[in-house]
Amino acid sequence: MKPNSLSFWKINMYEHTVILYDTLSPMEHEAQTKARQYFQLFQKYIDDKKTMDIHLFIRDVNSxxxxxxxxxxxxxxxxxxxxxxxxxxxxxxxESNMALRFASEKIDPSPLASHLTWLLVLSGDAFTIQGALDSLERSLVTKYLHYADLFEKQYVFAIELKGIMRIGLTEFPALLKFQEDTKRLVVEFIESLNQLEILEAQNSILDKLPLFFVQHIKREAQYYLSVIPSMG
Structure with missing residues (x-):
């Protein structure tokens, strides 16, 4: 297991419960009540400094x-x-399924495994950001639509590389270039989120985007960057 990876998944699951609870309408009373229970449940994993019972964590993530x-x-x-x-x-x-696989130590060793999940997740995250921006923030809307498109294109590239890898190769020049290109893209995206985080903290932009959500996306992008395989 990578250092701090389990810590990431504890925080990630907790933040998902927060996002879910905050976005459910009060009219969905039963669902919101249950989301609050999950919020409180996963918060305990963050607050408890003792060694975590991995079996309980797997049970709760599955639930x-x-x-x-x-x-x-x-x-x-x-x-x-x-x-x-x-x-x-x-x-x-x-992402819940990824957390389960990680906690169960059933990680896919393929060099494309992380890309086939995180590229679509980050594309969706970038699209969500632009959708929460006021239309007056045209330059930021354009920027995050562009990131959504770039991540989606990298995902399509990964799908095609997966097909090529059926010939039995797990390392070749085009795959190496893809890994490096993706790293650069994620680093650039993280830098943009750092800037967005500052603007959000200062309340300097017109939007309905919570600072918490920007920080959550940045944490996911940083984790993705940490698990991109090094090749060559």
Missing amino acids: FQQFLIQLLRKQVTTGLKILLTPTFLSHLIT
Whole structure:
């Protein structure tokens, strides 16, 4: 296990419960009450400084994932009063599955495994940022739409590389270039989030974007950067 990776997943799951609770409408009383219970549950993992029971963590992440699945099913069938899109909820489910795989030590060793999850997540995050910006913040809207597009294009590239790797190679020049290009893109994205975080803290931009959400996305991008394989 990578140093601090388990700490990341504890914080990540906790922050997902916060985001879910904050975006559910009070009219969804039952779902909001349950989201608050998960918020309190995962907060204990953050506050407790003792050695964590990994089996309990796996149980609780799995339970939270099933709750997210129920919410998504309701959202796309009968409707759910929530500010999150179905795709965003789907990404929360995907990340819960990643947390389960990590905690269970069932990590995919493929050099493309992390890309096939995080590129779509960050594309969605960038799109969510631009959607929360006032239309007057045109330059920032354009910037984050551009990031959403770049991450999506890298994802398509990763899919094609995965097909090429069926020939049995796990390292070749085009894959190395892809890894390096992706690292540069993520570093640039993190730098933009650092700037956005400062603007949010100063309340200097017109938007409805919580500072908490910007910090959450930055933490995910930093984690993704840390798990991109080094090649060559």
